Amino acid sequence: MEDTIAAIMTPVGIGSISVIRMSGKTCLEIADRIFRGHKGKPSEYATHTLHHGGIHEGDLLIDEVMLAVMRAPHSYTTEDVVEISAHGGIVSAKLILDLLVMHGARLAQAGEFTRRAFLNGRLDLTQAEAVLDIIEAQTEGAHTAAVAQLQGHLYRRLTKLYEHLANTLAHVEAHIDFPEEDIKPETRQQLAKHLKDASDFQQKLLSTARDGRVLREGVRTIIVGKPNVGKSSLLNALLGHDRAIVSPEPGTTRDTIEEIVNINGLPLRMIDTAGLRNDASDVEMEGIKRARQHLQASELILLVLDCSKRLEEMDRELLATCREKPMIIVLNKKDLRQIIDADYLRDFTTCSISLKTGDGLDQLKKLISIHLWQGRTRESYREIFINSRHQEALQHSRKALEKAEAALRGTQPFEMVAADLREALNALGLITGSTVTEDVLDRIFSTFCIGK
Ligand SMILES: Nc1nc2c(ncn2[C@@H]2O[C@H](COP(=O)(O)OP(=O)(O)OP(=O)(O)O)[C@@H](O)[C@H]2O)c(=O)[nH]1
Ligand SMILES: [Mg+2]
Numbered sequence: 001m002e003d004t005i006a007a008i009m010t011p012v013g014i015g016s017i018s019v020i021r022m023s024g025k026t027c028l029e030i031a032d033r034i035f036r037g038h039k040g041k042p043s044e045y046a047t048h049t050l051h052h053g054g055i056h057e058g059d060l061l062i063d064e065v066m067l068a069v070m071r072a073p074h075s076y077t078t079e080d081v082v083e084i085s086a087h088g089g090i091v092s093a094k095l096i097l098d099l100l101v102m103h104g105a106r107l108a109q110a111g112e113f114t115r116r117a118f119l120n121g122r123l124d125l126t127q128a129e130a131v132l133d134i135i136e137a138q139t140e141g142a143h144t145a146a147v148a149q150l151q152g153h154l155y156r157r158l159t160k161l162y163e164h165l166a167n168t169l170a171h172v173e174a175h176i177d178f179p180e181e182d183i184k185p186e187t188r189q190q191l192a193k194h195l196k197d198a199s200d201f202q203q204k205l206l207s208t209a210r211d212g213r214v215l216r217e218g219v220r221t222i223i224v225g226k227p228n229v230g231k232s233s234l235l236n237a238l239l240g241h242d243r244a245i246v247s248p249e250p251g252t253t254r255d256t257i258e259e260i261v262n263i264n265g266l267p268l269r270m271i272d273t274a275g276l277r278n279d280a281s282d283v284e285m286e287g288i289k290r291a292r293q294h295l296q297a298s299e300l301i302l303l304v305l306d307c308s309k310r311l312e313e314m315d316r317e318l319l320a321t322c323r324e325k326p327m328i329i330v331l332n333k334k335d336l337r338q339i340i341d342a343d344y345l346r347d348f349t350t351c352s353i354s355l356k357t358g359d360g361l362d363q364l365k366k367l368i369s370i371h372l373w374q375g376r377t378r379e380s381y382r383e384i385f386i387n388s389r390h391q392e393a394l395q396h397s398r399k400a401l402e403k404a405e406a407a408l409r410g411t412q413p414f415e416m417v418a419a420d421l422r423e424a425l426n427a428l429g430l431i432t433g434s435t436v437t438e439d440v441l442d443r444i445f446s447t448f449c450i451g452k
Helices: 027-034 091-102 112-119 125-136 140-150 153-175 185-206 209-217 231-239 282-297 313-322 361-373 388-409 414-432 438-445
Strands: 005-008 017-023 035-037 049-057 060-070 081-087 219-225 257-263 266-272 300-306 327-332 350-352
Touching: 005 091, 005 112, 017 027, 017 091, 017 112, 027 035, 027 049, 027 060, 027 081, 027 091, 035 060, 049 091, 060 091, 081 091, 112 125, 112 438, 125 140, 125 153, 125 414, 125 438, 140 153, 140 209, 140 266, 153 185, 153 414, 185 388, 209 266, 209 388, 219 231, 219 282, 219 313, 231 257, 231 266, 231 300, 231 327, 231 361, 257 361, 266 361, 300 313, 300 361, 327 361, 350 361, 388 414
Parallel strands: 219 266, 219 300, 300 327, 327 350
Antiparallel strands: 005 017, 017 081, 035 049, 049 060, 060 081, 257 266
16 A cells, blocks of 8 residues: 555544544654654654654644554554544644645545555455444444454354365366266265355355344334333333333324334334324324334334223234234233233233333343344354345355256256356355455445544
8 A cells, every 4th residue: 555544533522532543654754743752753663652742733732642653564454553642622633634634644535444454464354344343333242243253253264165165166177177977976976065065054154144134233123002001111211211201191202213222232223103093183193104104114013001901992903913023012010900801912922011110121121132032043153143245245155056066966067067166256255355346345445434
């Protein structure tokens, strides 16, 4: 990489420090021109050392800072890197960045530091994506998965798979010049078996896609029920703070309210809705319409019932509408006398709680997490959760593999098998980045923040 890039790494706004990062061949030279420390200059400092001093524009002191030097190749980008920790706020960092540019640095694009780390071979593409996943993680569960990906869990498995297939391809290619009748049927069967194993393994990876999406994006969850049953109280209780207005008046919530709720480490995109009833005002009716729309798109329904009342027509209608979907029935107000028709609810998953006393809330959280995880992710793959980009490439690769396997089990010539195998390998390479193109990189790194 020829030029030196610079950016502010910390969010813009008021905070105690701002950090400006610079990476590239000339960054120590640029630092020499603007930094005055107690002894020596940045280009003489040992790698991985931190220095107190001032950033100067000529004789003017811009800010008092700490300057860190990380020399190639042991840095985030593998290039020479200088990081300047200045005072927070919006002015210091901006002035320092301007100064770096004045002395020859170029403003970094979104994700450009990480892109360099990838291009210089320090990270593969799945690890680069993991950096973004860590930053964007909303819960511990999502964070743990992202850290595992950054550690290379997915990368190592893909590399092994790639090598396995590349070896098989070499075998196939070695047979291409043989006359067909000289190839033993056992050879074909053996090679086909290799491909079957690889495709089974791909299937295992693919089975983690749904959980990967859950961790990255959250489960679309809706809270529905009649007015006044405690829907907004439920959202607030799960959030841990008062977000939605709660009042004894039916019809309090009129619009939908969406928040990310952390349930035992899992993110849920939870929507509180207007209570459903048929005799509402116009505004409330609009809210009810929205609630019904969200109901269609949700992946988990929390249907709230007031267990101090008998079931009404609307409750039965809702139970009937939602019965095919993943649903937990929240029987709220258990602190009051319970007269709800329990028999009618026998076939549903229910949880009795009181949002007034908090009784039963932990059981509800447990029930939600069991509901979301159970029986899908095998323990040995818990550290792998592929994203939709990986999923697409894996599906492509698996299809090509299956074609190659069928060709081997049949009588097709080895040239055709080899072509399918090459396609499978190419699709795999897209995931780790070994066969990736510029525009794919552009697409991935443009979603990063500036300074990362
Ligand atoms: N006794 C008792 N009262 C509760 C409980 N949970 C909620 N409430 C009360 O029930 C009333 C309605 O609660 P909300 O959370 O506003 O109900 P909602 O379903 O959001 O109502 P709408 O927005 O009008 O549809 C409030 O007065 C709450 O204090 C509970 O467990 N026990
Ligand atoms: Mg409400």
